Amino acid sequence: MNLWTFIAIVAVAGMLFEYLQNKNSTSEKISEKSAELSDARDEMQHLRKRIENLEAIAAGDPSQFSSEWEENIQRDEQEENRNTVASMAQKRRNNV
Numbered sequence: 001m002n003l004w005t006f007i008a009i010v011a012v013a014g015m016l017f018e019y020l021q022n023k024n025s026t027s028e029k030i031s032e033k034s035a036e037l038s039d040a041r042d043e044m045q046h047l048r049k050r051i052e053n054l055e056a057i058a059a060g061d062p063s064q065f066s067s068e069w070e071e072n073i074q075r076d077e078q079e080e081n082r083n084t085v086a087s088m089a090q091k092r093r094n095n096v
Helices: 003-058 062-095
Strands: none
Touching: none
16 A cells, blocks of 8 residues: 555545534534424414413404404504604694
């Protein structure tokens, strides 16, 4: 075996060793992220159930609560926009 063959074998062995290290590291990260994702899904499901319970408490019929809530938000936003425009117009009139 000459020197160049030995260098090639050492280089290939080094690359193989690095590949195996990266593979193990990646699989550990994947399992860690998978556990975090599972925890996040559980928490989201818990929060959804909690919201449903709060809607049921706030209104006898959760579907009624949701539609009333959305209508109230839209009305509040429209009223807020009108008030903002009116106050801006009043300021411009006072400055002129």
